[in-house]
Amino acid sequence: MNFIHNLGPAAEFFIYDSIKIFILLIILTHLMSLLRFYLPIEKVRDFLAKHNFYVLDYLLATIFGAITPFCSCSSIPLFIGFLEVGIPLGVTFAFLITSPLVNEVAIALLIGIFGWKVTALYILAGILIGVLGGVILGRLKMEKYVEEFVWKIKSDKIKKAEKQKMSFKKEMLLVSSEAFAITRKVALYVLLGVALGALIHGYVPEEFFEKYFDGAGIFGVPIAVILGVPVYANASGVIPIIQSLVEKGIPLGTALAFMMAIVGLSLPEALILKKVLKWPLLGTFFGVVVLGMITIGYLFNLLPK
Numbered sequence: 001m002n003f004i005h006n007l008g009p010a011a012e013f014f015i016y017d018s019i020k021i022f023i024l025l026i027i028l029t030h031l032m033s034l035l036r037f038y039l040p041i042e043k044v045r046d047f048l049a050k051h052n053f054y055v056l057d058y059l060l061a062t063i064f065g066a067i068t069p070f071c072s073c074s075s076i077p078l079f080i081g082f083l084e085v086g087i088p089l090g091v092t093f094a095f096l097i098t099s100p101l102v103n104e105v106a107i108a109l110l111i112g113i114f115g116w117k118v119t120a121l122y123i124l125a126g127i128l129i130g131v132l133g134g135v136i137l138g139r140l141k142m143e144k145y146v147e148e149f150v151w152k153i154k155s156d157k158i159k160k161a162e163k164q165k166m167s168f169k170k171e172m173l174l175v176s177s178e179a180f181a182i183t184r185k186v187a188l189y190v191l192l193g194v195a196l197g198a199l200i201h202g203y204v205p206e207e208f209f210e211k212y213f214d215g216a217g218i219f220g221v222p223i224a225v226i227l228g229v230p231v232y233a234n235a236s237g238v239i240p241i242i243q244s245l246v247e248k249g250i251p252l253g254t255a256l257a258f259m260m261a262i263v264g265l266s267l268p269e270a271l272i273l274k275k276v277l278k279w280p281l282l283g284t285f286f287g288v289v290v291l292g293m294i295t296i297g298y299l300f301n302l303l304p305k
Helices: 002-038 041-050 055-066 076-084 089-101 104-139 148-152 168-203 206-212 214-228 235-247 252-264 267-273 279-301
Strands: none
Touching: 002 104, 002 168, 002 235, 055 089, 055 104, 076 089, 089 104, 089 252, 089 279, 104 235, 104 252, 104 279, 168 235, 214 252, 214 279, 235 252, 252 279, 267 279
């Protein structure tokens, strides 16, 4: 009887959130695809390589990371490409940190679930972690811990083929095609994440997560981050679960720190990065980002409910 009784709230959660999330996702992927169409990756890469704006470099790198729809693993090839063309290590890390944390998928989900205020604060937090993490890693002068082959790779000259003139209609079709491609790519993760969130919402007792996260008191945030790092997923699958955790009484900062650890750091990412970074730099990178996530988690917990 309890199963049938709880099925209604779980089903309502799944249907309502799925529709809401997909509407926001389609809108924002179109906006970001439009931006990427007129701001190609190669131009941004060359711009960062040719200019030195000091701290502004890091901010530009994090903003670029925020508008690219990459997870922690898929952003690594571009990370290597940045190093190859001479972009400073710290600036490159600023991109790598922010890219999986803040993107149109994460923004769409967060707006739909937590509203504009929390979403805006989360975007600022992700950019802050990227900027400060990049600055710290840059100041440590750890270039010697990048594998030698990365520096020896000679990037091919970008062919300056003339861009074919297209009508506005064709440009919009191209933008829309990319936006729907991204939506299709994450659709399954969205549905799985919402489904799991619905199960938590409908069937998991409120005391369950409170016992392990909130019950840890002041250590709840670092425990959430440590537990999140081994997991590999993207925002589309995790944020609906975070919603359910918050509804079960888990502090917002603890839940978001858990999410940031899952989408921003992962064991697969560490294994890939180990091919281009030596242990001291890899460990420092993870340590700096983990500390940033823990700090942001505590700050979000201080927000008035």
